[in-house]
Amino acid sequence: MHKTWIVTFETYLRQIKSWSFLFMILGPFLMIGLTIGISYISANSASSSREVAVISESQPLRQAFIKQNDGLNTKITTVKAAKAALKKDHLAGYLVLSTVNQQFKADYHGSDSMGSSLRAQTQNFLATNQQAANYQQANLSAKQRQALARTPALTQHIAKKAGAANIAKKVSFWLLVTMIYIILITYSSIAAQEIASEKGTKIMEIIFSSTTATSYFIGKITGILLVILTQIVVYLLGGWAGYQFAINSTKLKPLITEYHSLINAVIHNLVNVNLVYLLLGVVIYTVLAAYSGAIVAKAEDASKAAQPVVMLGMLGFFLTFPFQSNLDAVFVKIMSYVPFFSSYFMPMRIINGTASGLEQGLSLAILLAAIGLFAWYIGSQYQRLMLQTDSKSIWQQWLHGWRHQD
Amino acid sequence: MLSIQHISKHFGTVHALNDVSFDVPDGQILGLIGQNGAGKSTTFHSILNFITYDGTITWQGHPLSANDFDTIGYLPEERSLMPKLTIEQQVVYLARLKGQSAKETRAHIDEWLQRFAVKGTRKSRIKDLSKGNQQKVQLICTLIHHPKLLILDEPFSGLDPVNADLLKQAVLTARDEGAAIIFSSHDMEHVTALCDQLVMLRKGDVVLHGTLTEVRNQFGKTELYVTTDWTPDRLQALPGVAAVTVRQPRQYLLQLNDPAAGPAIFEALTEGHYIEEFSQQPPTLDEIFRLKVGEDHA
Numbered sequence: 001m002h003k004t005w006i007v008t009f010e011t012y013l014r015q016i017k018s019w020s021f022l023f024m025i026l027g028p029f030l031m032i033g034l035t036i037g038i039s040y041i042s043a044n045s046a047s048s049s050r051e052v053a054v055i056s057e058s059q060p061l062r063q064a065f066i067k068q069n070d071g072l073n074t075k076i077t078t079v080k081a082a083k084a085a086l087k088k089d090h091l092a093g094y095l096v097l098s099t100v101n102q103q104f105k106a107d108y109h110g111s112d113s114m115g116s117s118l119r120a121q122t123q124n125f126l127a128t129n130q131q132a133a134n135y136q137q138a139n140l141s142a143k144q145r146q147a148l149a150r151t152p153a154l155t156q157h158i159a160k161k162a163g164a165a166n167i168a169k170k171v172s173f174w175l176l177v178t179m180i181y182i183i184l185i186t187y188s189s190i191a192a193q194e195i196a197s198e199k200g201t202k203i204m205e206i207i208f209s210s211t212t213a214t215s216y217f218i219g220k221i222t223g224i225l226l227v228i229l230t231q232i233v234v235y236l237l238g239g240w241a242g243y244q245f246a247i248n249s250t251k252l253k254p255l256i257t258e259y260h261s262l263i264n265a266v267i268h269n270l271v272n273v274n275l276v277y278l279l280l281g282v283v284i285y286t287v288l289a290a291y292s293g294a295i296v297a298k299a300e301d302a303s304k305a306a307q308p309v310v311m312l313g314m315l316g317f318f319l320t321f322p323f324q325s326n327l328d329a330v331f332v333k334i335m336s337y338v339p340f341f342s343s344y345f346m347p348m349r350i351i352n353g354t355a356s357g358l359e360q361g362l363s364l365a366i367l368l369a370a371i372g373l374f375a376w377y378i379g380s381q382y383q384r385l386m387l388q389t390d391s392k393s394i395w396q397q398w399l400h401g402w403r404h405q406d
Numbered sequence: 407m408l409s410i411q412h413i414s415k416h417f418g419t420v421h422a423l424n425d426v427s428f429d430v431p432d433g434q435i436l437g438l439i440g441q442n443g444a445g446k447s448t449t450f451h452s453i454l455n456f457i458t459y460d461g462t463i464t465w466q467g468h469p470l471s472a473n474d475f476d477t478i479g480y481l482p483e484e485r486s487l488m489p490k491l492t493i494e495q496q497v498v499y500l501a502r503l504k505g506q507s508a509k510e511t512r513a514h515i516d517e518w519l520q521r522f523a524v525k526g527t528r529k530s531r532i533k534d535l536s537k538g539n540q541q542k543v544q545l546i547c548t549l550i551h552h553p554k555l556l557i558l559d560e561p562f563s564g565l566d567p568v569n570a571d572l573l574k575q576a577v578l579t580a581r582d583e584g585a586a587i588i589f590s591s592h593d594m595e596h597v598t599a600l601c602d603q604l605v606m607l608r609k610g611d612v613v614l615h616g617t618l619t620e621v622r623n624q625f626g627k628t629e630l631y632v633t634t635d636w637t638p639d640r641l642q643a644l645p646g647v648a649a650v651t652v653r654q655p656r657q658y659l660l661q662l663n664d665p666a667a668g669p670a671i672f673e674a675l676t677e678g679h680y681i682e683e684f685s686q687q688p689p690t691l692d693e694i695f696r697l698k699v700g701e702d703h704a
Contacts, residue, residue: 210504
């Protein structure tokens with residue numbers, strides 16, 4: 001056990017100290033940071049040139065418009081100044097508000113057409129003011145005004161709870177399946193290459209004269225799993241930090257508040273037994289990837305080693321697509337018990353609420369048994385596989401392995 | 407003591423080892439010689455349980471198991487280390503796998519680097535070292551945990567005479583500490599200098615086994631080294647002389663048909679007077695090796 005931990009520690013350290021791991025971990029954070037940074041700089045530099053100035057001979061009218069609308073340039077008050085600013089591209093345009101013969105008018109001058117939001121707000125402002133002026137001029141009674149203000153009603157009745165739950169399910173499904181897929185593909189390659197790069201090297205002879213092949217194999221797999229856990233923990237911490245930033249940010253807080261129930265539902269769907277499926281799925285694929293790495297003909301073929309595992313992971317991923325709206329299909333039920341596929345399909349059923357506790361337990365037991373059996377078999381073959389340098393095909397290796405359990 | 411009794415190994419129809427038996431007592435060195443493909447590495451792999459075999463191999467009276475791994479030092483035929491690691495990281499990792507703590511190993515690394523005259527520091531990366539220095543680091547990895555059973559597959563290959571001497575000293579020190587040592591070599595000079603006993607394999611069969619003296623004496627004292635003013639023709643005419651080889655001016659090697667011819671030749675050469683050199687010896691190990699290999703080709 002002690003030597004297994006030495007191998008685990010060595011494998012773990014070697015992986016996390018590599019540049020590729022650092023880039024892989026920090027990549028998403030850098031990308032998000034870069035996107036936010038660029039958006040911020042772009043928004044700041046563009047904000048002044050996207051503003052619209054409001055000009056009017058009637059100061060109460062101008063002030064009323066400015067009060068009702070955000071993002072306007074309030075400093076420019078004359079047409080001359082507005083024209084100059086527009087010429088220098090410091091303004092997107094200017095709006096001249098006026099009243100001619102009891103009619104409210106707005107003239108927009110700009111290098112491009114008016115934004116749809118500002119146009120709607122302007123029309124709304126003009127309509128409200130025109131209506132008030134019309135009522136005043138018509139000298140209507142309060143009752144008549146009330147009658148004229150009456151508008152037809154269109155009301156939508158949506159079962160909000162069910163709708164939100166459905167969205168939560170879809171978001172959870174996509175998040176989970178994508179997470180499983182990305183982690184499997186990434187670490188299958190790492191595991192296969194880590195093992196294949198040692199294939200046939202004499203250092204394996206030294207190592208196998210120091211510890212058993214099974215102990216070494218388990219140490220390697222555990223080391224790689226620790227690297228995966230490190231990545232998941234870093235992402236969870238990063239996600240938590242991002243969430244904290246969002247709820248304390250004045251710009252993002254309304255968004256978070258609006259989708260609070262959805263976010264909670266998604267977190268609930270992800271941080272439950274599905275996380276166990278994610279981890280066990282990663283374990284079985286990592287073990288298979290290690291085996292793939294061990295049966296390549298020589299260390300130089302390390303890059304090819306992960307291909308069969310990656311293909312299997314992709315097959316599982318793409319098989320889920322046709323069934324995301326048909327989770328009661330028999331095929332989904334069958335696949336939710338088949339190792340290598342159950343990590344995709346059972347979480348789908350759990351999210352949908354169509355898998356009982358017994359079914360989940362049975363699927364987990366099959367997955368655990370498959371991992372145990374698989375690890376035992378590979379452990380028993382590992383020394384032979386790692387020390388040989390012949391060029392048998394993968395199938396010949398499998399057959400040889402089953403025929404000669406030595 | 408390492409005891410190998412009647413081990414055989416077949417790879418398909420190829421007999422890699424055929425009823426091989428020998429012992430390596432503690433504090434002794436056994437040299438395993440033979441041509442390429444004779445079965446030397448297969449013997450080592452059998453000892454280390456890398457392959458299955460028929461027969462019995464015991465270490466200190468019991469079959470070698472994982473519990474004995476810490477007492478083994480193994481140097482494989484081809485050198486292989488982890489190129490990205492520093493010398494210290496590499497040596498500490500392999501020593502930890504042999505049960506020696508990192509602290510203990512770190513405390514002695516500099517001493518070992520000095521002992522093997524490695525050009526580099528403990529912080530040097532393996533990939534930055536020359537081939538020879540990498541080989542010396544691998545030897546340090548093999549020896550630093552003071553193994554009780556030392557298995558060295560072609561340890562002298564690629565070493566210059568100075569470094570070969572450093573290795574010889576290290577092997578002799580391990581022997582003096584009581585280790586049982588088995589090593590293979592194609593260089594009979596090293597085998598002659600180090601071994602208490604030797605085993606020669608030919609196509610998986612043991613064709614020679616014994617101490618150096620025993621093995622050489624099996625072939626009789628058929629070589630006579632003399633220094634004389636006699637001409638080669640005159641020497642060739644002596645009774646029992648099969649061939650004469652000139653080593654240096656006045657120095658000859660006479661091949662005898664029969665070792666018993668020695669005294670008569672001595673009488674004829676000296677005629678009761680002083681002679682600078684008259685030494686009757688068995689063939690050298692190198693000659694015996696060639697002879698045995700030649701038997702196979704005959």
